[in-house]
Amino acid sequence: MTSKRLLAWVLFAASQAALWAQGQSPPPPPDFAALAGGGTTAYERLSYLCDRIGPRPAWSPAYARAAQWAAEIMKQDGLENVRLQPVEVPVWERGSARLLMLQPAERELPILALGGSVGTPGIEAPVVVVKSLDEVGPQVHGAIVLYAFPMSTPQDYGAGSRIRSQGASRAAAFGAKAMLLRSLATASLATPHTGMLHYEEGKPQIPAAAISQEDADWIVRLVNSGVTPVVRLELGCRTGGTKIAHNVIGEIRGEKQPEEIVLLGAHLDSWDVGQGAHDDGAGSVHVLEAMRLLKLAGVRPNRTVRAVLFTNEEFGVDGGKAYAREFGDERHVAAVESDMGGFPPVGWSVNASPQLMSWLWPILASTSLPARQGWGGADISPLASKGVPLIGLVTDPTHYFDVHHTHADTLDKVNPEHLQAGAVAMARLAWALANACEVK
Ligand SMILES: [Zn+2]
Numbered sequence: 470m471t472s473k474r475l476l477a478w479v480l481f482a483a484s485q486a487a488l489w490a491q492g493q494s495p496p497p498p499p500d501f502a503a504l505a506g507g508g509t510t511a512y513e514r515l516s517y518l519c520d521r522i523g524p525r526p527a528w529s530p531a532y533a534r535a536a537q538w539a540a541e542i543m544k545q546d547g548l549e550n551v552r553l554q555p556v557e558v559p560v561w562e563r564g565s566a567r568l569l570m571l572q573p574a575e576r577e578l579p580i581l582a583l584g585g586s587v588g589t590p591g592i593e594a595p596v597v598v599v600k601s602l603d604e605v606g607p608q609v610h611g612a613i614v615l616y617a618f619p620m621s622t623p624q625d626y627g628a629g630s631r632i633r634s635q636g637a638s639r640a641a642a643f644g645a646k647a648m649l650l651r652s653l654a655t656a657s658l659a660t661p662h663t664g665m666l667h668y669e670e671g672k673p674q675i676p677a678a679a680i681s682q683e684d685a686d687w688i689v690r691l692v693n694s695g696v697t698p699v700v701r702l703e704l705g706c707r708t709g710g711t712k713i714a715h716n717v718i719g720e721i722r723g724e725k726q727p728e729e730i731v732l733l734g735a736h737l738d739s740w741d742v743g744q745g746a747h748d749d750g751a752g753s754v755h756v757l758e759a760m761r762l763l764k765l766a767g768v769r770p771n772r773t774v775r776a777v778l779f780t781n782e783e784f785g786v787d788g789g790k791a792y793a794r795e796f797g798d799e800r801h802v803a804a805v806e807s808d809m810g811g812f813p814p815v816g817w818s819v820n821a822s823p824q825l826m827s828w829l830w831p832i833l834a835s836t837s838l839p840a841r842q843g844w845g846g847a848d849i850s851p852l853a854s855k856g857v858p859l860i861g862l863v864t865d866p867t868h869y870f871d872v873h874h875t876h877a878d879t880l881d882k883v884n885p886e887h888l889q890a891g892a893v894a895m896a897r898l899a900w901a902l903a904n905a906c907e908v909k
Contacts, residue, residue: 498835498904499766501896511758511892512885514542515751515811519744519880527558527714527738527781527788535737539717539757539778546761548719548776556791558714558781561585563741564705566678568649572699573691578684580702581663581742581875583633583650583677584784588706592676594646596698598689602632602639610644613700615680617651617689623866629653630664637677638669647702648677651685656871659683663740663874665784676704714738714780716788721760723903724769731774731902732804732857733759733895734848736782736789743878747869751811751888753778755862758892759899770903772802779848782808786847793851801857803829803902806846807895811888812864817898818843821858825908829858832905836897860898864891 518535525532536553543551561584568580571593597612599605605614616636620629630653637648652662661679668674691698717737723729735752739745760776779788817833817840819826826842833840845859853859864887872878 498897498900499768501762501766501893501900504762504765505889505893509885509889510761511754511888512883514757515746515754515883515888516880518750518753519746524741524743524745525737525739526741527784528560528712529741532714532738532780536715536717536780539737539753540719542757543717543719543760543776546757547764548760549722551719553715554718554791554795555713555715556780556788557711558787559708559784560710560712561784562707562709564588564707565703566705567703568678568680569701570698571701573696578680579659579661580678580680581661582704582706583666583679584663584740585666585668585708586677586704586706587674587708588704589647589676589702591701591703592646593699593701596649596688596692596700598692602635605639605643607643609640612645613647613649613702614640614645615649615651615685615688617685618653620651620653621655623655623870626653626870633664634667635669637666637675638672641673641675645675647675649685650677650679652679652682654682654870654873655868657682660875660877663742676702676706678702678704714788716780716792717778718775719760720773720775721763721770723771723773725771727773728800729772730799730801731772731899732777732801732849733774733899734777734779734804734806734846735808736780736848737778738781738783740783740874742874742876743872744880746878746880746883747810748873748878749782749808751883751891752807754888755807755811755892755895758889759895762892762896763899766900770900772903774899774903782848786851789848789851793855797852797855801852801855802908803858803860804845804849804852805860805862805895805898805902806849807862807891808846808848809862809864809866810869811883811891812866812869813887814838814862814891814894815865816840816863818845818861818863819858820845820853822856825858828908832901833898835901836894838894862891862895
């Protein structure tokens with residue numbers, strides 16, 4: 470740096486410090502990366518969550534343990550008002566599952582029932598292949614429909630998840646007996662990917678399961694060559710009753726405007742397969758670690774920073790809805806969510822009004838990550854109706870859908886340094902939001 474530039478920088482820093490002293494400018498941000506000190510606390514915590522607690526649907530005993538564990542960590546880290554918010558969640562048990570190819574060759578195929586599917590003691594039927602919801606018609610009557618949606622990039626997930634969600638009811642309306650889905654994935658080693666379905670009211674409920682991309686492509690090849698495959702599907706799924714699970718909440722109370730809240734969120738529940746490492750164990754420890762770093766900084770933020778680990782995102786976003794019902798009328802300045810895995814942070818995805826956008830851009834820029842308009846996150850989405858700006862941490866999506874909702878979403882897929890970088894980004898943004906000047 471030249472002496473002229475150094476002088477200019479010193480004068481600028483002095484003027485900023487003077488403004489801060491007069492309360493017109495936010496205090497300089499702590500160096501969160503230095504506070505993290507190359508440590509791996511986030512990864513150590515994720516290891517515990519994955520290896521000692523494991524997969525944790527909201528209704529499971531494992532989820533109850535995860536909630537107690539997270540509350541204990543928040544207390545250890547010195548957060549205030551640590552509490553568990555009760556949330557009523559539906560119960561769904563996967564049970565056993567079997568898919569047998571009967572014709573043209575006998576073989577058992579790996580499957581995962583879609584979340585919420587009804588069970589069946591056994592259905593034998595020919596397979597009819599479609600690629601989209603629009604292709605479903607009278608040709609599926611009496612058949613098992615295979616949706617062979619050709620997902621290959623992360624950007625295809627939105628369209629694919631609409632098929633996963635609506636496919637069973639659409640097929641049932643035309644008399645189909647069951648639904649199979651080519652797994653929504655960006656890579657496949659013969660692994661099926663589960664995920665939620667929604668039955669439309671008034672339509673018959675048919676069983677639904679995901680198969681691997683390899684097996685789906687095999688069936689497509691058979692059909693294209695003039696063969697009609699026949700399969701037998703057995704699913705032991707059961708839906709029954711509700712249970713009480715909990716959102717886990719903790720805070721760092723604000724110094725000057727404690728009634729104004731910056732929310733940092735993720736979902737603590739996961740699917741019942743794998744370990745929920747990227748989805749969303751990574752987000753959960755991002756939030757815990759960001760809060761720990763904010764405490765380590767030793768300076769109280771102006772506004773309150775509130776950590777919320779939501780329950781039951783995967784099976785209905787009940788935790789997010791319950792939070793918005795009970796606390797949504799408190800003054801939330803912004804809500805930030807991490808639910809895109811523990812990959813390297815690459816930006817922010819923002820859902821806010823144009824007026825709030827102009828307030829947010831410089832704050833987001835101060836984190837050194839780019840921002841664009843887009844989706845904030847499922848758990849914080851119920852706060853949109855209250856006018857709260859929603860911000861999602863975007864991580865490198867290249868490999869997220871390789872393991873998403875599978876037996877393979879395990880700790881070994883997470884890089885400790887990438888994970889820590891996400892937590893540092895969350896801490897930077899929380900600090901900037903909590904100390905920014907008045908919301909316009
Ligand atoms: Zn998730």
